[in-house]
Amino acid sequence: MTEPVLSVRGLSVDFTVRGGRKARAVDGVDLDLQPGEVLALAGESGCGKTTLARTLLGLVKPSAGTVSHNGTPLAYNTGALKRYRRAVQLVLQDPTGALNPRHTVYEAVAEGLRIHGMVDNERERVASALSKCGLRPAERFFLTYPHELSGGQRQRVVIAGALVLEPSVIIADEPVASLDASVRGEILSLLLQLRDDFGLAALVVTHDLGLAWSIADRLAVMYLGRIVESGPVEQVLTAPSHPYTRALVSVLPDSPIAAPVVLAGEPPDVTQIPGGCRFHPRCQELASGPAAAAGVDGLCRGTALPVLSPDPATHSVACHLHAARVGQFTQTA
Structure with missing residues (x-):
């Protein structure tokens, strides 16, 4: 078995709430994501899956445990986080909120390149990312604003903004939750195509087990900060063993x-x-x-x-x- 592209050991995340009490949103999680694998993280609202995803992105520092990328533990200094976030990109569930309405599609996709100093061949990189996400010809969308696009097209722009940095991992938080049923299948097919074409690994956060069945290789079910069942998606969904x-x-x-x-x-x-x-x-x-x-x-x-x-x-x-x-x-x- 290959080395995991993303690995978590003993991960816990605590928050202090009103009255000085400690809330443990994530409580001792071990998790591996293999190259080219789609892992669905499922559970009801409040189970800790979004906090776990934010911790994997380096947005939240864990109270205990480690996050490792290609075997290297994540450091939390500015330089290390910047390098890590180029390799591990986020796709948000609401493309309208994720895109600045004052920025054109070109500016939205090129923003990550400029932040990370990848300005060589910027135009070609942006065009390539948009084309890979099904927005062709890419140049036709360069000067388009988000309000001029459909919901599915906006989500493709968000995915292109992540893909342009050539990451090894995408973390998608409810990637089709805000889309019409008619375009959800298209976006899921796009994510699978990107996995097949470029070897991307993906962690998909969802409360929809039907989505997990459609897209995931493996499913992890969370309850109250812990993973209570995990395995190949067919086994978990056809022969679920945990009462939850x-x-x-x-x-x-x-x-x-x-x-x-x-x-x-x-x-x-x-x-x-x-x-x-x-x-x-x-x-x-x-x-x-x-x-x-x-x-x-x-x-x-x-x-x-x-x-x-x-x-x-x-x-x-x-x-x-x-x-x-x-x-x-x-x-x-």
Whole structure:
């Protein structure tokens, strides 16, 4: 297996909230992104996936743990961050907000080149990036303003602005959430084409498991700051093993789960993470008896689970009941 292009070990991110309390948005995450791989990071709002993505971009400094690019740990001085952000680029979910309405398409795409001092052959670089993103002939769009473009075209300009720096990783935060259904498929196809043509790796942050099925090679499901299940996307979505993942998958069309699972309550306050399995206050398997029948209900309430292994080939699950059913944990401490 090749060296990961992006790697995370023991990552935690804390924030101080009103009253001086500590909120742990990300709590011990190990993650690897392989060259040319599309990894979807899924979970409901507030689970920590956007904070994790911002930390991977170097926008948030972790409270603990490391982020490494091509095996080199990220340093947080200005020069190191500038070099890193050329290699790891962001694609935002709202192209209208991401583009300056006073800047032409040319200026929007060329901005990154100028920031990073890549001014040689600027015109050719901008034209090439726009063409790769399906805006052809590129010169026709140079003097166009964002309001003159469709939503799909604006998103292509945002992707071109990232691609022009020739990054090795793209982190896309809900890349099609603000687009009409008619153009979502086009943008997803573009991201896959860029992966195939240029070997780009991508981390796609989403709450839409249908999108993950369409685009991702691997899926990681987050709950309350931790990855609770990860593995090849087909395995996770056709045979979900964690009760939380099963609840998410149960409402998909043609779900392998016979009936929709309605979770009780809301995710706990991140300043008061429950002991034991952090999902246990809402777990349908604990509430309805299977955990007690397997003799793990006490573990669910009182014994913390290890951090999942980052092995991309393994279907890993952080669940005491699953561990009892398979006879061992499928994750490492």
